[in-house]
Amino acid sequence: MSARGYVGRFAPSPSGPLHAGSLVAALASWLDARSHGGSWLLRIEDIDETRTVAGAADDIVSTLSALDMHSDGPVLVQSQRRSRYAAARERLGPAVYPCGCSRKEIADSRLGLASDGAAIYPGTCRAGLAPGKIARTQRLRVPEAGQAGELVRFDDRWLGLQQQHLAREVGDFVLQRADGFWAYQLAVVVDDAEQGVTDVVRGADLLDSTARQIYLQSLLGYPTPRYLHVPLLMNAQGEKFSKQNGAQALDLSRPVQELQRAAGLLGLDTTAATSRERFWELALAAWAARFARR
Known part of the structure; x- marks a missing residue:
């Protein structure tokens, strides 16, 4: 404690x-x-x-x-x-990048679904927006498979030991939505x-x-x-x-x-x-x- x-x-x-x-x-x-x-x-x-x-x-x-x-x-x-939340996003610097993918485009990538039902992001815009694409969301870059930090473990006091491979099970996730609102994940952490x-x-x-x-x-x-x-x-x-x-x-x-x-x-x-x-x-x-x- x-x-x-x-x-x-x-x-x-x-x-x-x-x-x-x-x-x-x-x-x-x-x-x-x-x-x-x-x-x-x-x-x-x-x-x-x-x-x-x-x-x-x-x-x-x-x-x-x-x-x-x-x-x-x-x-x-x-x-x-x-x-x-905006100040926290600025502190994250280049770990955050613009993404121009629609939900349909991400779903069509067929990487699968995360356990919460969301499509796993395939990293399409990691290296920059494709020609003709405009930024829709802001995403946080997670460690690639095999890198330090990619596997997150924690001990849940009710459910016991939990773990998740961020790259394989979630992908880069949204911090600011297409409608301009800050995402739950960032707001709750701050x-x-x-x-x-x-x-x-x-x-x-x-x-x-x-x-x-x-x-x-x-x-x-x-x-x-x-x-x-x-x-x-x-x-x-x-x-x-x-x-x-x-x-x-x-x-x-x-x-x-x-x-x-x-x-x-x-x-x-x-x-x-x-x-x-x-x-x-x-x-x-x-x-x-x-x-x-x-």
């Missing part, structure tokens, strides 16, 4: 109200921070402004408050931090570093992004947090429970039941709770027994 103490965070996107799937990640991050005697910060990840729903950020904050989860510091809002985050607790859907973020941290001279990726709540069709497939807002008239459902997915027994106060006692004890020393 860092000498500066534990700092965790929850970072929802304001594309709708907080739902049961998001609550699992919020609960896990809050319990981990409290069981380590640390602080818990809230960040609104609205860097993709095309997905932002008016009023959703305030609704998320108020919902968390109604469930007794309060940020221990100011709420950070990504859309107010574009200059910080925000975690500048907020002093020591531990990232989040959903397993973001596991595939971790190696890219660790590589970016190394280039920018940032410390690497510890990572813990929790299981996802799935719907009846086996899809991630999300706003995109119809997840509804939490029922705040039944706060204990909503919290217990999330705790159950994390393997925490809180069935004896009949109040929020008792729920938090049971949940903290169960989480600490499993993770406080990990």
